[in-house]
Amino acid sequence: MTRNDLIRSLVNKLQRRAAEIQEMVRTEFAELQHVSDHTVGDAGDRGIESHASELTSRMAESESRELADIEEALERLRDGTFGDCEDCGKSIPMNRLQVVPHARRCVRCQKASENSQLMAV
Structure with a gap:
């Protein structure tokens, strides 16, 4: 398989993943709205709902x-x-793009970027 064939395959993978994420985000926001609209019960119930909302x-x-x-x-x-x-x-090597199709950096530069972010903290 050529690099162009692999890239076309990755594009399809990216587009499918984007559609999945959009649907998940819509569902999660709908759940958050539902929880905030129906919060009742004692302090323990509200605490659990608050924690679940934070995770979502x-x-x-x-x-x-x-x-x-x-x-x-x-x-x-x-x-x-x-x-x-x-x-x-x-x-960027194709094996990296197959694992992380939206990769913006090669592994060496990604590690350097992460290390510089850690140093900044």
Whole structure:
């Protein structure tokens, strides 16, 4: 299979994942709205509902970030930079793109980026 064939396969994978995430986020926000509309009971019940709402909100936030990453990957595909590391400019290996199709960096540059973020904290 050629690199172009693999990229087409990855695009389909990205588009399917984006649709899945959009549906999950819609469902999670609907659940949050339902919980906030129907909060009754004692302090323990409200505490459990609050905790569940917080977890659902965090999941939705994470999924929204993944969706943004996917949309950026599709934009890179349109502008011809998909599969190129945004830091060093080299081609991201296909095995990495198969695992993380929305990858913006090669493994070496990703590790360097994560290390610099850790140092900043």
